[in-house]
Amino acid sequence: MKYLFLMLLGTSVTAQFTSNFYKILATDTLDKNLATSPISIEILMRMVYMGAGGSTAQELRKVLKLPADKKEVAEKYKKLLTNLEGRKRLAILDLANRIYVSDEYQLNSEYNKLVKDSFKAEAKTINFKSLGNAVSIVNKWVNDQTSGRIRDIVSPKDLGADLKVALLSGINFKAQWQYKFDPKKTFIADFHVTAKKRVPVEMMTLIGYFEVKLSFRLDAHMIELPFRDSSLSMFIFLPFKVDGLKKLVPKIGTYFYSRPEKEKVVLKLPKFKIEYSADLSRVLEKMGMRDTFGGSADLSGLLNSSKVPINKVFQKAFIELDEEGAEEPTVPVDRPCRQCEWDFNAEHPFAYVIRDREQNTTYLQGHFVNPEK
Ligand SMILES: *[C@@H]1O[C@H](CO)[C@@H](O)[C@H](O)[C@H]1NC(C)=O
Numbered sequence: 001m002k003y004l005f006l007m008l009l010g011t012s013v014t015a016q017f018t019s020n021f022y023k024i025l026a027t028d029t030l031d032k033n034l035a036t037s038p039i040s041i042e043i044l045m046r047m048v049y050m051g052a053g054g055s056t057a058q059e060l061r062k063v064l065k066l067p068a069d070k071k072e073v074a075e076k077y078k079k080l081l082t083n084l085e086g087r088k089r090l091a092i093l094d095l096a097n098r099i100y101v102s103d104e105y106q107l108n109s110e111y112n113k114l115v116k117d118s119f120k121a122e123a124k125t126i127n128f129k130s131l132g133n134a135v136s137i138v139n140k141w142v143n144d145q146t147s148g149r150i151r152d153i154v155s156p157k158d159l160g161a162d163l164k165v166a167l168l169s170g171i172n173f174k175a176q177w178q179y180k181f182d183p184k185k186t187f188i189a190d191f192h193v194t195a196k197k198r199v200p201v202e203m204m205t206l207i208g209y210f211e212v213k214l215s216f217r218l219d220a221h222m223i224e225l226p227f228r229d230s231s232l233s234m235f236i237f238l239p240f241k242v243d244g245l246k247k248l249v250p251k252i253g254t255y256f257y258s259r260p261e262k263e264k265v266v267l268k269l270p271k272f273k274i275e276y277s278a279d280l281s282r283v284l285e286k287m288g289m290r291d292t293f294g295g296s297a298d299l300s301g302l303l304n305s306s307k308v309p310i311n312k313v314f315q316k317a318f319i320e321l322d323e324e325g326a327e328e329p330t331v332p333v334d335r336p337c338r339q340c341e342w343d344f345n346a347e348h349p350f351a352y353v354i355r356d357r358e359q360n361t362t363y364l365q366g367h368f369v370n371p372e373k
């Protein structure tokens, strides 16, 4: 599936699964730059649920907090996904989800009818024994679905002749800021990877008028940077301390996004590109999906065998942000303010969240810890 702008779930679904998923993955990945879309994983696992039976279905229902009625799950998605067709905006968010099943099984013909319609994604069979072929089929599909920006979601060492079921999720995000940075003002600065280690980074800078605040619960500063012509924003959580990310990560999922007053801000933000890819099945196992990833999953609604494990959950996300934006930032001078100038200097590891303000939904999140990684 491919949307220029994805708008789903909204307020009707609890964010508990996605925030737990993020917390586990981000805590395990503090030494690397991270970009992930927990909501895409949620969509994939709900697709799996539609084909699951017995204790596998029970387990998925529990971890995903789903109702017992599968029809209810499917219909909710159908409504939400249908709403977004035709909405073309300037922010590009490609989400590509698919289930690949070894061709030693036969897909249940009813399954794709159900998920295609409701989830705008499908299951396909593939010959994992012909390794080179399988790798190129999977990579071509993801590439086509993500505006050509995600190449090589899998390599030959990721797949193998013994694979039974693999889940795939590709995400590409590209947008322009509402307020542009002047490229002539971008300079080389020190990024403090740790208190002792510094690495040069291209630092963008501007003076503007933004929603910014300080949270003692998070021990961090937070700023909201809106994207052009959309209700999407990037929230940056900058810990007070150089090494504050570890403590911050578990608290972000439950952070309530209130709207503070706008203040004048001197902003410094690294120009960054993050490409993150991993097999995320271990995160889902940690969350309690043991049957599903063990040898005994019951996927009898999906394929013609009752004991088949899901082996892998590959996700690759790509996000790139530079100076491009729509307007010059404006700084009104005739307005009283509490702290007349904020210095928001993202020169050490920080977390970010890309959210839709209207939908109250997080699409993509992660952290930036090192310009070299
Ligand atoms: C499932 O379908 C495949 C392909 O038609 C067949 O070779 C296989 O024997 C079937 N497996 C079971 C358990 O029925």
Ligand SMILES: *[C@@H]1O[C@H](CO)[C@@H](O)[C@H](O)[C@H]1NC(C)=O
Binding pocket: 011, 014, 015, 256, 360
């Ligand atoms: C937005 O989501 C958060 C977390 O799920 C929730 O606590 C909050 O009430 C929601 N706000 C609105 C306006 O729906």
